[in-house]
Amino acid sequence: MRRWLMKSEPDEFSFADLCAVGLELWTGVRNYQARNYLRIQQPGDLVYFYHSSCAEPGIAGLAEIGAAAIVDPTQFDPASAYFDPKATPAAPRWYASSIRPLRRVVPTLRLTELRAQPALAGFALLSRGTRLSVIEVNDLYAQALDQLLEGRLL
DNA sequence: GCCAACGTTGGC
């Protein structure tokens, strides 16, 4: 099982929204490195659900991958903001995964707390200039995150 | 293949 951190702007789609729908197809990733991660995700992989671009950035929930490496349908839809005219069904460019909620994190594990944790030094989320919306979390960083999450999982 | 211009991300 791999672990991932996936970012969402809560104004667009929050962890509470994920809980409300139960299962969501995670589309619209248009960065090649993030796409490559989506392609190697597996059902059951753990997801740290991160709220970005908001008043309190941080990890708001745990989720898991449902299905992975799904061809992202929005790339073929001219009405979609994620339409990619260079993508064809025969040669798709972009992929999606479905995710489902597992646990709420209360209170949110804030970015400031993550930065204060020495064990997370070097974690891509905290590195200058890293803006990937899908980040792989290695065992060491996962251990540090899980430690910070203790007692906050609902 | 280089590189300037532009757009986007995302914390603050």
Next chain:
DNA sequence: GCCAACGTTGGC
């Protein structure tokens, strides 16, 4: 709203 950092685009 600001701005740093980065990816992408497109002219040459």
